[in-house]
Amino acid sequence: TTGEVNAIQQKPPRSREDWDAKRAATDAVLSDVGGVVTRVGDETIGEVWSLIDGQDVLNEINPTYAENVKRHIDHALYADPFHVSANTDPKGDRSKRPQDQDPDMLLHVVRETDSGIVVRGAKYETAAAYSNQAFTKPTIANWGDSELSDYALGFIADMGSPGLKYICRTGFAGTKAPADYPVSSRFDEVDTLVVFDDVEIPWENVLFYRDTKAATFIRATLHRYSAFAFTQRNLRLADLMIGAALWNVKQTGLEKQQAVQEKLATLACYREGINAHLTASIAMAEPSPGGLLMPNQSLLYTGRVLACSQLHEMMHIARELCGGQICITPDKASFDHPDTKPWLDKFYSINEHWVAEDRRKLLAYARDLLN
Known part of the structure; x- marks a missing residue:
């Protein structure tokens, strides 16, 4: 009513449209920065909304x-x-x-x-x-x-x-x-x-x-609202793990192997399980005692438990798909040093499409993401 521009995440949710906008806004921020930021304003302010109730x-x-x-x-x-x-x-x-x-x-x-x-x-x-x-x-x-x-x-x-x-x-x-x-x-x-x-x-x-x-x-x-943003960031982490693992098996030519596809499918099911709980918690949202619209509490907390309880298993699967090289690959300085560069170029280049620097970047990213 004031005509002012305000942050979407800070608005107390009163409709499903509010929640859809919040989810899209958080995704936009995470996509823009290219990673998972723990706080973008959506989680901690939700704790204060609980006081309305x-x-x-x-x-x-x-x-x-x-x-x-x-x-x-x-x-x-x-x-x-x-x-x-x-x-x-x-x-x-x-x-x-x-x-x-x-x-x-x-x-x-x-x-x-x-x-x-x-x-x-x-x-x-x-x-x-x-x-x-x-x-x-x-x-x-x-x-x-x-x-x-x-x-x-x-x-x-x-x-x-x-x-x-x-x-x-x-x-x-x-x-x-x-x-x-x-x-x-x-x-x-x-x-x-x-x-x-x-x-x-x-x-x-x-x-x-x-x-x-x-x-x-x-x-x-305290977490009847803020658990949504927390779980949504787990969803984004799942996306990043899938991406790192998938690019790795594509680089090494393993993406057609049945055992590899089954591991990728396990990661995908984990990701979609989180997504389904988030989506359903808003589709079946409940009015709160204070007049807000809170995510369906059973579905939201179940999604949170799913995301957290299986995270370590999914990280191990992603590590397996990335291979042992993520923990033993030398640093970039070694790839650049004239004494070691020829050897690392030789052993880390896969083909004309994936040269040593491509491989180094992916392995460094996967190691940092998973460790």
């Missing part, structure tokens, strides 16, 4: 929480921030309650102010160091039978807040040669330990606070 639960605690949810969803839609997810704490000794060890092992509230709540602890967050905000919430509910807990809180963290500290893992980009690692050198979302060192969260950013019922509800519904 929890409005009744939030209203029982404090009606302002539901208003905060609505305002942040509107902000995501119109301002298009880079929004990430903060789930996992260091946790410490998980045989103990957080209260029985260093309390900072789980993120918790240390005090209230007129402006908001002050929190301490840490979260592991992918892409946090270059994001605008994070939906921060608990992962485990080991507060026992308590109705109230300083660990049961959820909020939107402004990643420029005073007191936040970012400790990043080593990145792949810049540490790996793109010619030898064409996938991981381009598609790396750096994981970060984000330390909350007495960070103040304004009241308008608090989505629930101290109520274990709300926290439990949020954990139970």
Whole structure:
């Protein structure tokens, strides 16, 4: 109604057409960049949509929480921030309650102010160091039978807040040669330990606070939308595995062999199984308690289990079809060095259509993709 252009992925889904547009948009992004990017805005914002379905639960605690949810969803839609997810704490000794060890092992509230709540602890967050905000919430509910807990809180963290500290893992980009690692050198979302060192969260950013019922509800519904985007990226990974394996057997002239075709067919069935679940989950979508349209939950989660539980088997099949050369092929520098280039040109050239550099590129891609 505003006439503004907005990101398709950020729009709360209310129709099958919305979901078709989201799926097409994600495919367009992945096709354009030529790989699988973990976050394109479609997964992490879906976790916030789940809060719309929890409005009744939030209203029982404090009606302002539901208003905060609505305002942040509107902000995501119109301002298009880079929004990430903060789930996992260091946790410490998980045989103990957080209260029985260093309390900072789980993120918790240390005090209230007129402006908001002050929190301490840490979260592991992918892409946090270059994001605008994070939906921060608990992962485990080991507060026992308590109705109230300083660990049961959820909020939107402004990643420029005073007191936040970012400790990043080593990145792949810049540490790996793109010619030898064409996938991981381009598609790396750096994981970060984000330390909350007495960070103040304004009241308008608090989505629930101290109520274990709300926290439990949020954990139970967190992925009812975001699982779609997660599973869709598994579908794209299946496409890439099939492509790498198929080009390999074509290069080596094995694509007509029955045993090879059966392995390719297994990969294709895995791919189409994921596709079928995604398609059916939208065709049989269900209205949510908050008035959104959520993918059919049974079909969506079944598709997610299919994609994840069989992934390792499919990767092994793809490795078999690519052959043992993917793990023993020298780097590009060896292919270019005058002392070794003649030998590698000789043994890696297949015919006039597939020369050594073609073979090297495919093997490097397959190794990086599958390892």
